[in-house]
Amino acid sequence: MxxxxxxxxxxxxxxxxxxxxxxxxxxxxxxxxxxxxxxxxxxxxxxxxxxxxxxxxxxxxxxxxxxxxxxxxxxxxxxxxxxxxxxxxxxxxxxxxxxxxxxxxxxxxxxxxxxxxxxxxxxxxxxxxxxxxxxxxxxxxxxxETKHPSPVDEIKKLNETRANIMLGAYALGKSQRIIQLLNDHCPTRNVMVHFSIMPFVKIYEDYGIKLGNYSMYDRKVMKNNHENQVYIVPPMVFHSYHKAINVVRAFASGWKNLQQQNGISLYISDxxxxxxxxxxxxxxxxxxxxxxxxxxxxxxxxxxxxxxxxxxx
CATH class of the missing domain: 3.60.15.10 (Ribonuclease Z/Hydroxyacylglutathione hydrolase-like)
Structure with missing residues (x-):
């Protein structure tokens, strides 16, 4: 019963x-x-x-x-x-x-x-x-009314621009998935990661998850290269740099409200x-x-x- x-x-x-x-x-x-x-x-x-x-x-x-x-x-x-x-x-x-x-x-x-x-x-x-x-x-x-699109199709949207991208993603889970998707489907991109996300990335790798290439964010790299850089940041950083210049903004989420006022909508949900x-x-x-x-x-x-x-x- x-x-x-x-x-x-x-x-x-x-x-x-x-x-x-x-x-x-x-x-x-x-x-x-x-x-x-x-x-x-x-x-x-x-x-x-x-x-x-x-x-x-x-x-x-x-x-x-x-x-x-x-x-x-x-x-x-x-x-x-x-x-x-x-x-x-x-x-x-x-x-x-x-x-x-x-x-x-x-x-x-x-x-x-x-x-x-x-x-x-x-x-x-x-x-x-x-x-x-x-x-x-x-x-x-x-x-x-809610149907999540293919994450592969969504991440490939980033190939439609050569501009640098500030990509908002939750530090645990979403960021690691985005690193992997970028490596598999956006091979021309240099992936940089905010320092607060790095410990979670390392734990993923400790458990044998192969994410691909990435590096810690380097301000000089972003400043000196105006194309093909993707900087993955946690939500707080993403929202605090709302007026960041010379970057296209995107936020990886299934929520529509988080896609507003961004240069690229990125509907990737977990x-x-x-x-x-x-x-x-x-x-x-x-x-x-x-x-x-x-x-x-x-x-x-x-x-x-x-x-x-x-x-x-």
């Missing part, structure tokens, strides 16, 4: 009372199961953190000694117990080390996706479809779009779908009288 209170939402985050742990808590807790290392899912200060090794490495860099009291790193497919709940991680395809969290209790399987994408990405583990009774899915882009969410539901074969991190109303309408959809947020 599916338990409606298996996962509940509190100001601290998603709580599983039957295992006495939180999923991606928003505040420090005793037992935290962390799906991936982005700051809106992984905070510092919890006592026990269960996650993949890569996620732990990113958190240790970001939060230093305040990352956690103790990390318990787990391989994909390696099951462990939290009270009476059996927990297993599966690849989520979002960033390196990102995990779906399968929770089994009294014969019922609850699958929390965290953030995910199902399209190919050389910089992280491929998404794995896992059957479950309840699919707890992010719904960031759960809108029939989240599932509408069709990907529907495909995931089809292959997970859940009896119920619970939605998080977005608006689940359109999914609820789409599956009306066919599948129970519960909006948790």
């Amino acid at each position: 599916i338990l409606e209170d298996f996962i509940t939402i509190s100001p601290v985050g998603l709580y599983c009372v039957y295992g006495d742990f939180y999923l991606d808590p928003l505040q420090p807790v005793k037992e935290a199961v962390v799906s991936h290392a982005h700051g809106d899912h992984a905070i510092g200060g919890s006592q026990h953190v269960y996650c993949t090794a890569a996620t732990a490495a990113f958190m240790k860099h970001r939060y230093r000694k305040f990352a956690a009291v103790d990390f318990f790193t787990k391989h994909y497919h390696q099951s462990f117990q939290l009270k009476e709940v059996t927990v297993t991680f599966y690849p989520a395809g979002h960033i390196l080390g990102s995990a779906q969290v399968l929770m089994e209790y009294k014969g019922v399987k609850y699958l929390y996706t965290g953030d995910y994408k199902i399209e190919p990405d050389k910089t992280c583990e491929a998404f794995e479809f896992v059957e479950a009774d309840v699919l707890i899915t992010e719904s960031t882009f759960a809108d029939p 989240h599932a779009d509408w069709e990907a969410i529907l495909e995931t539901i089809s292959k997970v074969k859940p009896k119920q779908v619970w939605t998080l991190h977005g608006d689940g109303k359109q999914l609820k309408d789409y599956f009306k009288n066919k599948l129970e959809v519960k909006i948790l947020n």
